[in-house]
Amino acid sequence: MKRFYKSVAAGLIGATAIAAGVAFAAYPEKTISYIIAFGPGGESDISARLQEPYFKKLTGQTVAIQYKAGAGGAAAWSQINSAPGDGYTIIGTNLPHIVLQPLQKDVGYKTADLANVYWFHYTPDAIIVAADSPYKSLEDLVAAAKKAPGTLTFSGSGTNSANHLAQQRFDKLAGIKSTYIPAKGTGASNTALLGKHVAGAYSYSTVGTQLGAQVRCLAIALEKRHSALPDCPTFKEKGYALVSGAYRGIAVPNTTPKALQQTISDLIGKINKEPAFIKSMEEKGFAMIDVGLADMPAFMAERQKEYEAIARDMGIMKK
Amino acid sequence: MMPGIEFLLAALAPFNILLAVAGVVAGTVIGALPGLTATMAIAVLIPFTFGMRPESALIALGAIYTGAIYGGAYSAILLNTPGTPSAIATTFDGYPMAKRGDGDLAITLACIASVTGGLVGAMFLLMFAPPLARFALAFGPVEYFWLAVFGLTLIASLSEGSMLKGFVGGAVGLLLGTVGVAEVGGDIRYVGSFNELLGGIDVVAALIGLYCVPVLIDLVATPDPHLKLTQEVKGYRLREAASISWRSKFNLARSSVIGTLVGILPGAGGSIASLVAYSEARRVAKDPGRFGKGEPDGVIATESSNNATVGGGFIPTLVLGIPGTPADAVILGALLVQGIRTGPTLFGAQSQIVYTFIYGLLIATILMLPIGLVIGRYAFKSIVAIPKATLVPSVALLTVIGSYAVHNNASEVQQMVTLGVFGWVAGRFGYTASPIVLGLILGTIAESGFVQGYLIGNARGQPVAEFFTRPISLGIIAFIALGLLYPLFTARLRARDNANE
Amino acid sequence: MSETPRRDIPGIAGSAVFIIVGVLAIWGAREFSPLGSVFPRTMAAVMILCAAVYIAMALLRPQAPAATPAGSNWRRGALIAVLVAWAFLFEKFGFLSTSLFAYAAILVIANYDRWTPRLALTYTAVGAIVLGGLYAIFRYALQVPLPQGLLF
Numbered sequence: 001m002k003r004f005y006k007s008v009a010a011g012l013i014g015a016t017a018i019a020a021g022v023a024f025a026a027y028p029e030k031t032i033s034y035i036i037a038f039g040p041g042g043e044s045d046i047s048a049r050l051q052e053p054y055f056k057k058l059t060g061q062t063v064a065i066q067y068k069a070g071a072g073g074a075a076a077w078s079q080i081n082s083a084p085g086d087g088y089t090i091i092g093t094n095l096p097h098i099v100l101q102p103l104q105k106d107v108g109y110k111t112a113d114l115a116n117v118y119w120f121h122y123t124p125d126a127i128i129v130a131a132d133s134p135y136k137s138l139e140d141l142v143a144a145a146k147k148a149p150g151t152l153t154f155s156g157s158g159t160n161s162a163n164h165l166a167q168q169r170f171d172k173l174a175g176i177k178s179t180y181i182p183a184k185g186t187g188a189s190n191t192a193l194l195g196k197h198v199a200g201a202y203s204y205s206t207v208g209t210q211l212g213a214q215v216r217c218l219a220i221a222l223e224k225r226h227s228a229l230p231d232c233p234t235f236k237e238k239g240y241a242l243v244s245g246a247y248r249g250i251a252v253p254n255t256t257p258k259a260l261q262q263t264i265s266d267l268i269g270k271i272n273k274e275p276a277f278i279k280s281m282e283e284k285g286f287a288m289i290d291v292g293l294a295d296m297p298a299f300m301a302e303r304q305k306e307y308e309a310i311a312r313d314m315g316i317m318k319k
Numbered sequence: 320m321m322p323g324i325e326f327l328l329a330a331l332a333p334f335n336i337l338l339a340v341a342g343v344v345a346g347t348v349i350g351a352l353p354g355l356t357a358t359m360a361i362a363v364l365i366p367f368t369f370g371m372r373p374e375s376a377l378i379a380l381g382a383i384y385t386g387a388i389y390g391g392a393y394s395a396i397l398l399n400t401p402g403t404p405s406a407i408a409t410t411f412d413g414y415p416m417a418k419r420g421d422g423d424l425a426i427t428l429a430c431i432a433s434v435t436g437g438l439v440g441a442m443f444l445l446m447f448a449p450p451l452a453r454f455a456l457a458f459g460p461v462e463y464f465w466l467a468v469f470g471l472t473l474i475a476s477l478s479e480g481s482m483l484k485g486f487v488g489g490a491v492g493l494l495l496g497t498v499g500v501a502e503v504g505g506d507i508r509y510v511g512s513f514n515e516l517l518g519g520i521d522v523v524a525a526l527i528g529l530y531c532v533p534v535l536i537d538l539v540a541t542p543d544p545h546l547k548l549t550q551e552v553k554g555y556r557l558r559e560a561a562s563i564s565w566r567s568k569f570n571l572a573r574s575s576v577i578g579t580l581v582g583i584l585p586g587a588g589g590s591i592a593s594l595v596a597y598s599e600a601r602r603v604a605k606d607p608g609r610f611g612k613g614e615p616d617g618v619i620a621t622e623s624s625n626n627a628t629v630g631g632g633f634i635p636t637l638v639l640g641i642p643g644t645p646a647d648a649v650i651l652g653a654l655l656v657q658g659i660r661t662g663p664t665l666f667g668a669q670s671q672i673v674y675t676f677i678y679g680l681l682i683a684t685i686l687m688l689p690i691g692l693v694i695g696r697y698a699f700k701s702i703v704a705i706p707k708a709t710l711v712p713s714v715a716l717l718t719v720i721g722s723y724a725v726h727n728n729a730s731e732v733q734q735m736v737t738l739g740v741f742g743w744v745a746g747r748f749g750y751t752a753s754p755i756v757l758g759l760i761l762g763t764i765a766e767s768g769f770v771q772g773y774l775i776g777n778a779r780g781q782p783v784a785e786f787f788t789r790p791i792s793l794g795i796i797a798f799i800a801l802g803l804l805y806p807l808f809t810a811r812l813r814a815r816d817n818a819n820e
Numbered sequence: 821m822s823e824t825p826r827r828d829i830p831g832i833a834g835s836a837v838f839i840i841v842g843v844l845a846i847w848g849a850r851e852f853s854p855l856g857s858v859f860p861r862t863m864a865a866v867m868i869l870c871a872a873v874y875i876a877m878a879l880l881r882p883q884a885p886a887a888t889p890a891g892s893n894w895r896r897g898a899l900i901a902v903l904v905a906w907a908f909l910f911e912k913f914g915f916l917s918t919s920l921f922a923y924a925a926i927l928v929i930a931n932y933d934r935w936t937p938r939l940a941l942t943y944t945a946v947g948a949i950v951l952g953g954l955y956a957i958f959r960y961a962l963q964v965p966l967p968q969g970l971l972f
Contacts, residue, residue, distance in 0.1 A: 033965065039358075039362075039645075039648075039649075039726070040358075040362035040365070040649045040652060041362070041642075041648040041649035041650075041651060041652030041653075042648075042652065045652055046652050046655055046656055049652075049656045050656060064963055066727060066963060066964075066965050067362070067726065067727060068726060068727045068728060068965075069518075069726045069728070070515075070517075070518040070521075070726050070728045070730075070731075071499070071500065071514070071515075071517035071518030072500060072517070072518065074514070074517055074518070075515070075517075075518055075726070075728055075730070078514065104507070105507055105510075105517075106514065107514055107517060108514040150778055151778050151779065151780075152778070153774070153775055153778045158502055158503075158505075159501070159502065159503060159504055159505030160505045179774055179775075179777070179778040180774075181460075181771050181774050181775060182502065182503045182504065182505070182770075182771070183503070183767075183771070184502045184503065184586070184763075184767055185502075187585060187586070187641050187642050187648060188585065188586055190639075190640070190641050191455075191456065191458075191585045191586070191635075191641050192459065192460070192771075194456050194639060194641070195455075195456035195457060195458065195459055196456075197459035197460065197775060198775065209660075210640050210655070210660065210661075210662075211639075211640055211662065212640075212660060212662045212663075212664065213662070213663070213664070214639070214640075214662060214663065280658070283658075284655065316505065363962045363963070481831070481874065483870045483871075483873055483874040483877070484831065484834075484870075484874060486866065486867075486870040487835065487838050487867050487870045487871050487874070490842075490863045490864070490866045490867035490870065491838070491841075491867065493859070493863040494841075494845055494860060494863050494864060494867070497859060497860045497863075501856055504853060504855050504856040505853075505856075506852045506853050506856030506857075508848075508849070508852060508856065508860065509845070509848055509860075532903065535899065535903075536896050536899055536900060537889055537891065537896070538930070539892075539895045539896065539898075539899050539926075539929050539930045540889065540890075540891025540892050540893070540895055540896050541890065541891040541892070542932035706933075707930050707931075707932070708927050708930045708931035708932070708933070708943060709927065709943060709946045709947065709950070710930075711899075711926055711927075711929075711930035712922070712923045712924075712926035712927045712930065712947065712950075713923075713950045715903065715906075715922070715923075715926050716919060716922075716923055716950065716951065716954060717954070719906060719907065719910070719919070719922075720915075720919075720954055720958055720964075720966075723915075723964070723966070724958060724962065724964045727964060727965055729907075729910065729911035729967065732907045732910070733907045733908055735907065736903045736904055736906075736907040737904075737907075739903070740900055740903070740904070743900075745834070747830065747888070747889075748830045748831060748833065748834030749828065749830065749831045749834065750834060762859075762863075765859075766859045769858070769859065770855050770858075770859075773855065774855075
């Protein structure tokens, strides 16, 4: 309720400002629509909800979070460029989704069609086992997999998803063969993990923090250990060059002028520098990353190459 | 162990009571509108709870949730359109009751049943949450597969006219469920050049289309009134409903427990709970033939079980951090934003939040009795009184706006209308909507359970045995066999009795 | 109801259509992965089998077809046409504009009373309240981004 009044007050102040002739006030002058390509309650939604107050704090304007779920995000991403490029429509984008989807099939957009302005955080891949699992370390797991190839089962969210990619890459790096059990979403994957229907799960650091003491994180795909999971070693420590995860960012309609794209990029970057924001993100297991507009082409080219290589190995490229 | 009285007192704080009342009212109204599901009601109203204390926020969300599940019964009974997926089975007997002039009775019955089921679910949550959460984890992919098959066996008894046509309809639904990118396996199936279908056929859009559009099409064809009013309006018919409910106390209890247990299973939810409860009520009934033709016990079974899933669904959500139903997933997200970490520790260190919330949920459920009766009465009166010329376009508008609002996706409105017209044509050929919808909802659960179970079994070197050796699976298989063979058995007994006389 | 038992011709025709759909579904499953094709193939096979058995039974044991509901078929057809047009055009032209047309059209289709100025006025008012109210609730209270399209 308080929020409501606040936003009314903010709106009134904004209206007065315009009436007073400050028509060329800096962007933004009104509420920004922030489209989430998934349903409510997911990590994209939670991230947006956590960013929401800082939009207000830094710009005085609110954001309206709207959900446009469907086709694993493709429903929203394939339509974003038909929205006006005035800076008042922004959309959450995800990697590897926006690279992998167009690789597999014509999904109504191409990776290059999306005007990404910022990547603000990522959820590092992690191997997680139940707390009372016999596998105490990554070494145990690799040894068991080598002894009986194919018998070790890992749940994960979805097929050809970030989790699936991580499983494929680790199998290759470690020279093992494991069985990936695709689940419908992270919740279902967690159920299989806690119910011990699988030996472990390819999941994210966020799941490790969320499930807490019920699970043990065996390895995390970060450069350095995560502050929220200090006992979880990195793959690098164990000698595997695996640094990966699912990235989240912001894109705008591709008709948005470059200068405005830069403004939005800077705004998201500023939110990403707020100490309280960083703290709440890291507590939940997210890892911060800052890829602004300037670094975007190089970053995307690198990711594109990386995912394409795996996609070719997995045989999921469209013919 | 009954947690302390101090939490009950905290739940009785005026602000919490106010939230419970507001939540139940908002939830009931939203749930009654076709296309607006409980999940959506919660998602939309979550921002309002961010300023509140966590337990108050939870009470508000729980009240909205339970109200929405109950509200779904209104449109199921009065318009043959389930307001939420968990009210599908309510249409089976609720709409025939309304058609013969007992709509007010059906709504009052639904209210009593919903409150009872809600209370049972919340009591289980209060007293046995941690052990029951472990029970939920024992259900693996194989068990989900058999549970879905159990739900599908209901097709055999649902099909009016021809069982074969029912099976064909079920297969159509199962095939529709495979459209799009398979979440489990990644195949892109039956999409063709329609990229809109990559995400699959949306269940809510299909529900609205298959149930509501045929009703609208046949409504405009004749000048007859929408619902028959055989007698003068009789008030709430509370006494009559109460005596029917008392007679069906075993049905109420059984359905509530089924609802709670199915609600605990992550991913199953109210639609499966009500289908299982319905088929069990039908199986043990003295005269199963009356089900589907306006049998009050059918409404009691579905409405008590689907509200029981509210309390049941909170069990894995709060104990394990795994959402029990889609609506719980949204609530879990809200809790995370508030900085509350669910899991076993929640019941220890933060027990004040949990138990205050559970008592609040109990209070909200009790409040649903008077609130639900009043709103139900109003809904019934208005649906009966509205002239057809405004009822039809208004309901049509609701179906369009509702199916759009689920995901803000125009292609789902197109799916809704297309399936609706298909459903009407199929109905003319003697193929009813319910088997198709059952196939659509249960098919994806059955398939992913099957594929995951096969993969796990294969890794263990026993892909077939995996399906037939696990104890819980065997239990479900026994129930499936019982459900299919029991009617034959009783029919034979009856035939022999008749011969002896 | 005719005295002599008739064959369920619509049922037979419907079953024939479903057999064709089943064959197409199996044909469409040819490029799926083995695990992805098990389910659709099995279901399509079940569908073909049941539909075939139904045709056989309907030919052997004549049974009355499902009763054809009485009533005006032009009104049914008109309603279907409006619904389809509405669903496929509202994103392009805007939710409010298409809904205004569709609501009015369906109202006319569904009305059996004689049009009097009084009735027309009442129905216009009801329609405006329902449409305006729902639009306001969804657009502003529930923040559903209803498409504006070319018109409004």
